[in-house]
Amino acid sequence: MYKKVARNSGVSGLICIYGKGRKEGVTMKLLEAIKDVKTIAISGHVRPDGDCVGSCMATYHYIKENLPEVQVDVFLESVASSFGMLANLDQIHMDYRTDIKSYDLFLSLDCGSADRLGNAQPIFEQAKETICIDHHISNTKFAKENYIFPDASSTCEVLYGLFDEEKISLQTAQALYLGIVHDTGVFKHSNTSEKTMMIAGKLLSKGVSSAQIIDESFYQKTYLQNQILGRCLLESFLVLDGKCIISTLNKKTMDFYEVTSEDLDGVIDQLRVTKGVEVAVFIYETLPQEYKVSMRANGNVDVSKIAVYFGGGGHVKAAGCSLKGVMHDVINNIVRHIDIQLKNLETEEALLENK
Numbered sequence: 535m536y537k538k539v540a541r542n543s544g545v546s547g548l549i550c551i552y553g554k555g556r557k558e559g560v561t562m563k564l565l566e567a568i569k570d571v572k573t574i575a576i577s578g579h580v581r582p583d584g585d586c587v588g589s590c591m592a593t594y595h596y597i598k599e600n601l602p603e604v605q606v607d608v609f610l611e612s613v614a615s616s617f618g619m620l621a622n623l624d625q626i627h628m629d630y631r632t633d634i635k636s637y638d639l640f641l642s643l644d645c646g647s648a649d650r651l652g653n654a655q656p657i658f659e660q661a662k663e664t665i666c667i668d669h670h671i672s673n674t675k676f677a678k679e680n681y682i683f684p685d686a687s688s689t690c691e692v693l694y695g696l697f698d699e700e701k702i703s704l705q706t707a708q709a710l711y712l713g714i715v716h717d718t719g720v721f722k723h724s725n726t727s728e729k730t731m732m733i734a735g736k737l738l739s740k741g742v743s744s745a746q747i748i749d750e751s752f753y754q755k756t757y758l759q760n761q762i763l764g765r766c767l768l769e770s771f772l773v774l775d776g777k778c779i780i781s782t783l784n785k786k787t788m789d790f791y792e793v794t795s796e797d798l799d800g801v802i803d804q805l806r807v808t809k810g811v812e813v814a815v816f817i818y819e820t821l822p823q824e825y826k827v828s829m830r831a832n833g834n835v836d837v838s839k840i841a842v843y844f845g846g847g848g849h850v851k852a853a854g855c856s857l858k859g860v861m862h863d864v865i866n867n868i869v870r871h872i873d874i875q876l877k878n879l880e881t882e883e884a885l886l887e888n889k
């Protein structure tokens with residue numbers, strides 16, 4: 535139905551996992567890959583983040599503008615209002631309804647496995663052809679064709695290479711930029727490469743509103759979110775000689791400020807940047823005597839070990855778990871584990887120095 539084109543697409547230098555095998559530099563140009571297709575469904579993962587929404591909307595605009603005769607439908611769960619600067623979000627089928635029984639092609643973007651497509655999974659399964667474009671190393675390669683670039687910062691970065699640069703409109707560029715900004719934590723995470731910055735630069739030259747996208751999708755907070763952040767900072771305290779900062783929030787206070795867990799997103803990050811702190815811990819009550827614990831590490835403490843010990847998970851420098859009981863005990867349990875790791879690290883350092 536459509537042809538694979540193996541040639542340099544601008545994403546060379548990245549390893550692409552294609553199909554079941556691993557081939558280097560195998561890639562395609564999207565417009566060539568879809569040139570005989572009449573109907574396309576696009577979707578990404580459940581609870582779509584900036585990269586997911588950016589990928590889907592960039593691809594939607596890119597195809598609509600360059601192949602206007604093709605019918606393109608985007609299926610996603612509700613999109614955060616902070617991504618509201620993107621055009622045509624009202625075109626997304628958030629109810630997952632469509633008159634088309636079987637799309638010629640399903641494009642899965644930024645989604646690691648078929649079940650993560652959520653309500654779009656049946657549409658994926660009914661489609662005649664399927665292509666998966668992603669950057670998650672854990673991608674299960676569930677489509678007929680899979681273009682997985684684990685070294686790319688974001689799916690939007692991958693897409694930039696699959697698009698023809700001169701055919702990228704401002705609308706498309708805005709969406710790509712949002713995705714890159716979001717998955718790199720505003721060009722800060724270690725996945726930000728020279729290539730990422732070069733692509734961001736190219737998008738800027740298209741006229742992307744960089745400050746607006748960064749502020750509105752990343753830093754902007756509602757008044758209530760700022761209030762609760764202030765409260766959490768005000769009530770935070772230092773332990774372990776200032777190496778650990780802790781803040782807690784109970785349900786009563788959350789109800790008083792009328793905030794939900796989603797309003798607490800930035801609290802742990804602000805705690806983490808406290809000078810001298812190696813581990814930041816934020817604990818909030820989800821149900822009576824049930825707590826969500828978030829941890830961030832600056833130094834060499836492995837917070838994922840602590841999270842896993844208590845039945846949670848995450849990464850070395852960012853992890854979380856849920857605990858039950860009395861807040862006081864929760865704090866003590868977590869702090870004890872941090873203390874053990876800090877002491878072990880100190881011992882290791884001392885041994886190295888004496889060598």
Ligand SMILES: [Mn+2]
Nearest residue numbers: 585644689717
């Ligand atoms: Mn992503």
